[in-house]
Amino acid sequence: MIEIINVRKSFGPLEVLKGINLTVKKGEVLTVIGGSGSGKSTLLTCINGLEKIDSGKILVDGTEVHAKSTDLNKLRRKLGIVFQQWNAFPHLTVLENVMLAPRKVLGQSRSDAEAMAVDQLSHVGLGDKLNVYPSRLSGGQQQRMAIARALAMSPDYMLFDEVTSALDPQLVGEVLDTLRMLASEGMTMICVTHEMKFAREVSDRVAFFHKGVVAEIAVPEDIFSHPKDPDLQKFLSATH
Amino acid sequence: MFNTALTLSDLVFLAKGAGMTLLVTAISVSLGTILGIIFGIFRFQVGPVWAAPVTFLLDVFRSIPLLIQLVLANAFFGMVLKLNLTGLAVACGVLTLYTAAYCAEIVRGAVEAVPTTTRRAARSLGMTWLQDMTHIVLPLATRVALPSWIGLALGVMKDSALVYIVQVTELLKSTQILITRLQEPLLLLMLCGAFYFIISFPIARLGGYLERRLSND
Amino acid sequence: MFGYTFQWGQAVKWLPQMLEGAWVTMEIAILSMLIGIAVAILFTSFRQTKSRILNGIVTTWVEIARNTPALFQIYMAHFGIASFGIHFSPFVSLLIGITFNNVGYLTENFRGAMKAIPDTQTRAARSLGLSAPQAFAFVVMPQMLRIAFLPASNQMVWAILMTSLGVTVGMNSDLYGVTQDLNSVTFRTFELFAIAAVIFYVITKTIQIGARLLAARLFRY
Numbered sequence: 314m315i316e317i318i319n320v321r322k323s324f325g326p327l328e329v330l331k332g333i334n335l336t337v338k339k340g341e342v343l344t345v346i347g348g349s350g351s352g353k354s355t356l357l358t359c360i361n362g363l364e365k366i367d368s369g370k371i372l373v374d375g376t377e378v379h380a381k382s383t384d385l386n387k388l389r390r391k392l393g394i395v396f397q398q399w400n401a402f403p404h405l406t407v408l409e410n411v412m413l414a415p416r417k418v419l420g421q422s423r424s425d426a427e428a429m430a431v432d433q434l435s436h437v438g439l440g441d442k443l444n445v446y447p448s449r450l451s452g453g454q455q456q457r458m459a460i461a462r463a464l465a466m467s468p469d470y471m472l473f474d475e476v477t478s479a480l481d482p483q484l485v486g487e488v489l490d491t492l493r494m495l496a497s498e499g500m501t502m503i504c505v506t507h508e509m510k511f512a513r514e515v516s517d518r519v520a521f522f523h524k525g526v527v528a529e530i531a532v533p534e535d536i537f538s539h540p541k542d543p544d545l546q547k548f549l550s551a552t553h
Numbered sequence: 554m555f556n557t558a559l560t561l562s563d564l565v566f567l568a569k570g571a572g573m574t575l576l577v578t579a580i581s582v583s584l585g586t587i588l589g590i591i592f593g594i595f596r597f598q599v600g601p602v603w604a605a606p607v608t609f610l611l612d613v614f615r616s617i618p619l620l621i622q623l624v625l626a627n628a629f630f631g632m633v634l635k636l637n638l639t640g641l642a643v644a645c646g647v648l649t650l651y652t653a654a655y656c657a658e659i660v661r662g663a664v665e666a667v668p669t670t671t672r673r674a675a676r677s678l679g680m681t682w683l684q685d686m687t688h689i690v691l692p693l694a695t696r697v698a699l700p701s702w703i704g705l706a707l708g709v710m711k712d713s714a715l716v717y718i719v720q721v722t723e724l725l726k727s728t729q730i731l732i733t734r735l736q737e738p739l740l741l742l743m744l745c746g747a748f749y750f751i752i753s754f755p756i757a758r759l760g761g762y763l764e765r766r767l768s769n770d
Numbered sequence: 771m772f773g774y775t776f777q778w779g780q781a782v783k784w785l786p787q788m789l790e791g792a793w794v795t796m797e798i799a800i801l802s803m804l805i806g807i808a809v810a811i812l813f814t815s816f817r818q819t820k821s822r823i824l825n826g827i828v829t830t831w832v833e834i835a836r837n838t839p840a841l842f843q844i845y846m847a848h849f850g851i852a853s854f855g856i857h858f859s860p861f862v863s864l865l866i867g868i869t870f871n872n873v874g875y876l877t878e879n880f881r882g883a884m885k886a887i888p889d890t891q892t893r894a895a896r897s898l899g900l901s902a903p904q905a906f907a908f909v910v911m912p913q914m915l916r917i918a919f920l921p922a923s924n925q926m927v928w929a930i931l932m933t934s935l936g937v938t939v940g941m942n943s944d945l946y947g948v949t950q951d952l953n954s955v956t957f958r959t960f961e962l963f964a965i966a967a968v969i970f971y972v973i974t975k976t977i978q979i980g981a982r983l984l985a986a987r988l989f990r991y
Contacts, residue, residue, distance in 0.1 A: 358893075361897055363893060363896060363897065386899050386900070386901050387899070389896070389897060389898070389899040390899045392897075393897075394897045396890070396893075396894065396897075398890055400890045400891060400893070400894035402891065402894070402895075402909055402913075403913065403991050404912045404913050404916065404989075404991050405991075413895075413898070413900075413908060413909075414895075414898035414899055414900060417900060417904050417908060418898065418899040418900055418904075446990070446991040447991075448991060459894075462898065463897075463898070466898060466899060613971065616927075616970065616971045616974040616975060617931070617967045617970040617971055617974070618931045618932075618933075618934035618935075618946065618970060619931070619934075620934045620935065620937075620946065621934060621946070621963050621966055621967050621970065622967075624959065624963045625960065625963050625964060625967060628959040628960040628963065629960060632774055632959060632960055633774045633960060635774070707837075711837075711838065711839040711840070711842075712839065714839040714841045714842065715841060715935075725839065725841060725842060725845070729845070732849060737853075738845075738849035738850055738852065738853050739850050739853040739854075742842070742845055742846055742849065742850045743850075745842065746834070746838050746842050746846070749837065749838045749839060749842065750833075750834065750837045750838055753836075753837035753838070754833060754837045757836065757837060
């Protein structure tokens with residue numbers, strides 16, 4: 314379970330998170346929607362400890378992420394994250410990209426890591442691209458590789474930060490299909506997204522972020538068909 | 554602070570050496586730059602195949618030690634041709650070609666960096682080759698080449714320390730002469746180093762600043 | 771045509787000795803590069819710290835190395851340090867001088883390479899659970915190497931050329947030193963130094979071409 318308790322975070326004079334409270338249960342798919350600059354993406358990097366927080370608490374399975382005593386490298390094994398920019402490691406082949414962390418962080422043997430990597434890559438439909446360098450892949454393929462790379466650590470939670478925003482429109486579908494597949498397999502996921510149709514389809518709950526707070530959180534049906542918050546109503550009519 | 558036997562006339566002697574360093578640098582860099590521009594544009598204009606002999610010749614200057622270039626030039630003019638050239642003439646001659654060799658590379662790179670589309674546009678407006686070169690290519694290429702050229706000029710100043718080998722008493726040689734006489738190597742070397750540094754450092758900074766500014770837009 | 775008879779045959783007899791000198795030249799250049807790269811990597815890591823002292827040391831070193839003549843640096847290593855009562859052999863002085871110069875230029879080179887690797891690469895690596903040193907070693911560093919490789923090979927060429935300056939501190943076993951010694955016995959200045967020039971040319975070209983081929987093999991992405 315991920316618990317986010319009254320989290321605040323500022324960049325200089327700009328306060329991007331103004332007291333966020335959220336809980337994500339095991340097996341749940343939560344999508345986060347909202348305008349740009351609403352603090353959605355910052356929250357994800359706070360959850361895995363890449364960003365510090367100013368106050369509040371984030372607990373992952375009861376472990377406080379920002380406590381001094383927490384081993385972040387260990388904690389991050391539980392939390393897979395995929396970014397808007399896929400950040401493929403250009404000097405490694407697709408297979409090596411996926412094998413790196415299992416080898417170096419989990420200390421797996423080459424053959425174990427390779428078997429696992431081949432599995433994950435086949436799972437996201439890249440079984441035929443194992444030995445090519447990322448520069449030879451399309452954006453959608455690189456993004457799926459990034460997903461496989463995160464999955465290879467057998468994380469308990471997956472965080473997706475606008476993973477389709479940087480893609481050409483015709484490549485969005487293949488990445489969303491991969492996310493749908495993960496959701497149907499029961500993966501616990503937090504997806505920050507602009508894809509409303511996708512959010513409506515896969516989410517157990519949808520959170521609407523506005524000006525650094527959770528303005529409304531509910532099941533997709535309520536969010537999209539009966540929005541209560543006036544800002545959410547405005548946001549939805551603007552995106553259609 | 555220092556207990557030194559250094560006299561005013563020694564300082565004048567050092568200053569003369571520094572003057573010689575600057576003189577050799579100024580002559581070589583100016584002449585070398587003119588030659589370098591000619592060679593660079595030539596190489597760009599005729600293409601790699603026809604320019605191959607020039608390319609090879611210039612590359613030689615960048616592939617063997619400057620000290621050997623100076624010794625060879627001196628031996629060639631003095632022993633082989635039996636010409637009575639001054640050391641200063643040989644030093645400036647060699648350093649000019651040395652500068653030209655590097656400058657030609659910079660110029661060629663800079664001219665190549667001017668987009669073909671821009672040049673086509675200029676020619677489409679009815680400009681001649683020369684007009685295109687002077688009004689379009691040169692201003693644009695100069696912007697690209699300037700930081701590297703500054704680096705080259707400073708490099709030549711530092712490398713001019715080697716012309717002592719053809720009996721030109723520049724700054725480092727003057728320093729060495731005083732070291733032999735006064736036996737105060739540290740103080741003298743620090744004076745000498747400070748002179749190079751004071752000239753080189755601010756200009757290098759300017760070059761770095763220009764490079765950053767140009768790469769930003 | 772010239773009033774000078776070239777005696778190439780006689781000069782060529784000295785070739786074996788000169789080639790031995792060339793080997794010493796290579797040794798000094800290679801050693802100075804190995805030490806130089808190690809120190810430059812250390813300095814690059816110093817620059818990542820916020821320590822003023824460490825950053826000050828790096829900046830001072832880099833600026834002096836880049837803004838004074840290499841010959842000055844070699845003098846300093848030999849005559850300058852000698853005034854503290856520490857006397858190095860010509861070989862050591864030359865090695866120190868060239869290494870000092872290498873460190874200056876290589877540190878700048880590495881800094882540029884470092885800046886060229888986007889921060890997001892480190893973030894991605896850290897997100898996968900890699901520690902900061904692991905992220906640097908397996909993700910950032912290999913990519914830096916590609917960017918820094920050819921400029922570093924140019925510095926190797928410079929190191930070769932700089933060995934010729936050793937003669938000023940009494941070095942006589944390197945290529946230039948051997949040539950100079952032979953010259954003082956035979957006075958065949960032009961022939962001897964022309965042969966030395968050809969050997970230097972072959973060495974520097976070999977390094978340049980070798981570096982290109984190696985780069986093409988090492989960095990296939």
